[in-house]
Ligand code: SF4
Ligand code: SF4
């Protein structure tokens with residue numbers, strides 16, 4: 203039974219958040235929302251333990267489609283970074299601000315960039331592309347993320363400074379246009395750099411939050427040096443160019459790990 207502790211813990215964490223928000227915000231939606239995500243994530247971890255090959259993809263589709271289609275398109279919630287700034291500026295602690303606090307700012311202290319591996323609706327599509335393992339060396343283009351981060355902030359700040367009317371409608375349109383831009387840019391970059399996750403590595407503004415917080419992540423892939431035979435297979439299958447054989451927090455691309463577990467699955471010695 204011990205091996206099933208992880209999905210149970212994951213479910214317990216999400217249910218705690220769900221119940222706490224339901225009671226403090228007096229809104230049943232939070233109970234439904236975080237319970238759904240918790241059940242999806244726990245199911246994925248359970249399937250992984252059962253060695254189901256597509257466990258991560260199941261979670262990615264369950265959570266990613268829910269957030270994109272239900273929350274984004276049906277409920278008109280802008281859950282992108284512009285939505286986060288928008289709700290923050292209006293002083294409303296709900297929707298995108300809660301989402302960012304849980305999944306992208308404080309959550310990564312526990313589960314690192316699990317969001318990127320299991321829930322992001324942009325990566326949900328990019329992961330269908332053919333370059334699951336990068337076919338070219340990593341580029342020094344990470345600085346672009348700071349430009350996209352600043353652009354999102356300036357865009358929302360400008361709306362407030364200009365006293366733009368019908369902000370809800372503008373934010374919904376920004377959500378649609380922003381997603382289309384992300385998908386088009388992500389797909390072009392994936393083929394140009396022969397790397398499905400090129401968008402994540404160089405463009406995505408959310409990594410400005412995710413990277414520093416995931417540096418301190420509780421959940422990390424670690425290497426048992428006694429078992430490791432230095433065959434290098436783990437590094438060859440990593441989509442994010444992480445040196446998971448180095449156990450220090452300063453390891454190469456350590457804040458890029460999306461906890462996809464490809465290295466763990468492929469290690470011939472069970473050292474990870
Ligand atoms: S880096 Fe950005 S686009 Fe990539 S998975 Fe994470 S949040 Fe999604
Ligand atoms: S795949 Fe396993 S044995 Fe090979 S280098 Fe990586 S951790 Fe070591």
Ligand code: SF4
Pocket residue numbers: 423439440441442443444446458459460461462463464465466
């Ligand atoms: S292959 Fe391993 S180190 Fe690389 S992103 Fe996946 S879990 Fe992290």
